Amino acid sequence: MSAASLSRLLGIGPQLISRQLFCFHTSQRCCTNVTFGQSLGPTTAAKQENVRKHPPKIRKSGKTAKFPSTNVTWEERLADAVTPLWRMNYEEQLQDYEQFIRHSPLDPCILFHEGGHWREITVRTNRKGDTMAIVYFHPQDLGKEEIRKHQKSLVEYFTTGPGAACELTSLYFQESAMTRCLHEESPYQLLYGIPYIFEEVLGLTFRISPDAFFQVNTEGAEVLYQTVRDLIRASGDYIVLDVCCGTGAVGLTVCQGAARVIGIELIDQAVEDAQCNAVLNGIDNCEFLKGKAEIVLPELLPSLEGAKFLVAVVNPSRAGLHYRVVRAIRNCEQIRRLVYISCKPEGEAMRNFVELCCLPDQQKKLFGDPFTPTLAVPVDMFPHTPHCELVLLFER
Template sequence: MKLGEVYKIEIIDMGMEGEGIGKVDGMAVFVEGAIVGDLAEVEITQVKKSFARGKVLSLIQKSEHRILPQCSYAEECGGCTFQSMDYEGQLSLKQKWVSDRLQRIGGVTDVEVKPTLGMNEPYRYRNKAQFPIQAGRLVKNHEGKLRNNKPCSIGFYKPKTHDVVHCEHCMIQAEPAEALAAAVKKYVEEQTVSVYDPKNGMGLLRHLIVKSAFATGEVMAILVVNGSHLKKEERLIELMDEAINALPLNESGEPRWYLESVVLNINKNKGSQILGKECVTLAGKPTITDQVGDLVFEISPKSFYQVNPVQMKVLYDKVVEFAALTGEETVLDLYCGVGTIGLYCASKAKRIIGIESEKAAVIDANRNAVINGIVNAEYICGKSEEVLPKRLKDVKADVVILDPPRVGCHAELLEAVLKVDPKRIVYVSCDPATLARDIKVLGEGGYSVKEVQPVDMFPSTGHVETIIMMTKCGSEGKK
């Protein structure tokens, strides 16, 4: 295979970045812009030892799942990489991903992966938006003062770059995110506020983060700055209020959204980390609240919270089902974050013990327990692989819930879980590959997979959440 050669390629799979995958003489070819089911004329643009890349010259036969993207920024923005595929195709593809990785990496061949649980309306689902801000070109006017010659951009990065695509509308963000981005843009240009340049570390405004509580309508705006204050903050708050108040009313003719919190986050560090350590409340409250089922959760500027509240309930209901709680169980909630999963299970368990390494998250978890009047849940700060064998060595857990980050579970943690010897393990994963890797270790330790349920938390993107339930094997069934 050589650069510039043209092949007719059938697309049989897709990567998580949205590229189609086909084969030529057994070699995988990644084809940008192609989707599963396409038959395409492809020009080879890169050749490596084990794979190649190509671009579509023409579509000989279009996939039955191919649609026109509904977002006008689909070709530029790197946020939604599956805009050209209908939702049915996305759900089917994600089911296939989970099944393939469990079989190939985890050795799980005897359990059916259930169809992916999707959304009735797979748009406007994100309750958190992170907008990088990029400066326009500054020039001196006749008075010698710097002025923007080009408007600033507030939006999302182009794929594999740090160039910001200015997005006035986003199909997956809640309405307040768009409204507040427009207000901040107007404020920056009106007040000639400097924008941070990561190349030289100069400039003030870095990011806008918007958190929207779907159940209560409360909205938080976080301005990340390379400094300690913004000029004419009252004008910024005024513009933000106007933007939120201009949003459509709900079906009862009442406001759907309320600006409840405006926060300044101070980040003077160079690098890609978005939030700094210090937060200053400019207006309103330092937190907002949301509700999931019967539980109320307090959301701070730095707290983690699932970004799709509709599917969060779907996910948590499935966790409760897989845990099969009767009210007599002690549950270990590992990588517990702010405690949402454990607290959701608390009414059906005897005792919840959560472990989390981030101190701020543990504080939030314990506070959320107090807010909801939950007295059978406690949260411990530390690494699970260290806390389990030391502080909790005498605790007999019936159920262990694992909800690790994308890199999966620490090897020592899996070893510690096996020593706890629970009856059930419920593993919530955001990466099928690391899930499969960890499942193999747990399988070798005496557990077998009984249920596999993918959940689509991020429609139009290459992400899939998976819940797996494992039970202890008998000695004759031990893997």
């Protein structure tokens, strides 16, 4: 995304935009390391040159790619589906960012059907190669015995069958009639392996549960969190509010120098992970509150009225922040600095930006001074795809 397009997106002058794009490669267990412009499969130099000159066309939805029709390995088909820009060199990708950034993000799940029933599989891995697979099973009027048979077949497939090549360290199963539900609604069942995987980020260790959010690109996450830490500029007088904190990655990586960090998260398992991660890393100035941010934050802020400085970091889903969260931040005069991490800034997050920066509005109960966006940093968390995270700094 260019400085000019970010300027148009945020309605501020291009001189206030910092154009920084960070790129990374990731190691995949079934492939060689992916670097920009490098082929994934055992293709010849001639074929690599051919696909470089004639890359697959990406549909306007941004979700699927048309594959070359002949002599394509399964590794290349997988790369085309998950990282559709991998055949382009990175400079070409940067030139196309403004066009591609408007597409919908990729769904990180794989869907497949079996006998009228369908499954989703989400796969998580870490630097060491530990791999957790979560199977979401959506049965159609199956009894418990039939479901147990499906579970047994999954274990056999991933331990002694063709799926053993994946070398899973954890296999989870969740039965649900809905597309997706929380662990409390339908518990995750560990069918095989260890219950957690662990990841190292900026010298800290993080425990990751199947229901908890954690950035999929570890090297990118380090730059993302370092960027947030630089923008917060928290000193000993500051209390940092980490809204939508997940497993506590942001709060734990920015806590050094802050007086206190308070994280808020809806997912029970993520809060348990965050609390465990604070203990794992010997950090005692972080606490994590369980519940909906739109309920917890308005109740929390009055208890912090004696605090001299508050800094807020928000990392919501694609749906953006609930309006009560925006209103609570806007009306809290101690919050002078806000860092907003958005995976889809052109979507619902834009409504948040407008409400944070508009003039006071009695009807919407927005009474505090408006924020001003002063810096925007795109971080390329998804190499070879048209998507990136945008870190925005708001001040007043």
